[in-house]
Amino acid sequence: MESSFKEKIYKLTKQIPKGKVVTYAQLARLAGNPKAARVVGLLMRNNLYAPQVPCHRVVGADGSLVGYSAGKGIITKIEMLKKERVKFKGNKINLSLSLWDNK
DNA sequence: CCCGTGACATCGG
DNA sequence: TCCGATGCCACGG
Numbered sequence: 162m163e164s165s166f167k168e169k170i171y172k173l174t175k176q177i178p179k180g181k182v183v184t185y186a187q188l189a190r191l192a193g194n195p196k197a198a199r200v201v202g203l204l205m206r207n208n209l210y211a212p213q214v215p216c217h218r219v220v221g222a223d224g225s226l227v228g229y230s231a232g233k234g235i236i237t238k239i240e241m242l243k244k245e246r247v248k249f250k251g252n253k254i255n256l257s258l259s260l261w262d263n264k
Numbered sequence: 265c266c267c268g269t270g271a272c273a274t275c276g277g
Numbered sequence: 278t279c280c281g282a283t284g285c286c287a288c289g290g
C-alpha cells in the first residue's frame with residue numbers, strides 16, 4: 162500500500178495520545194517529508210479528513226499555537242489542550258513535557 | 265504540466 | 278524581542 166502523504170498524516174494525527182502534542186514539522190517528517198510541514202496544515206485547514214482527527218494537538222515548531230479554523234480559532238485550540246493536561250509555558254506549550262514521542 | 269494556495273520553518277534587520 | 282520576507286512542498290483545478 163503506497164499511502165499518499167496526506168494519508169500518512171491522517172493516520173499519524175489520529176494516533177496522537179491524549180495530553181500530548183506534535184509539531185507540523187515532526188508530523189511531516191514521520192510521513193517522510195521533513196520539508197512538508199506546510200502541507201500538513203494545509204490538509205487540515207482545507208479538508209479535515211475526519212472528525213476523529215485531533216488536529217488541535219498539532220502545534221508550531223516552538224510550541225506556539227498556530228492555525229485552527231474551528232470555533233474561536235486559536236482560543237478554542239488552547240482551551241482544548243488545557244483540558245488534555247497539556248503543560249503551557251506562558252502563551253506556548255512546554256514541549257519538553259507534552260511533545261509526543263511517537264515510539 | 266503549470267499555477268495558486270497555505271493551520272510552517274528559519275533567517276535577517 | 279518582534280516583524281517581514283523567503284524557501285519548501287503536496288494538493289486541486
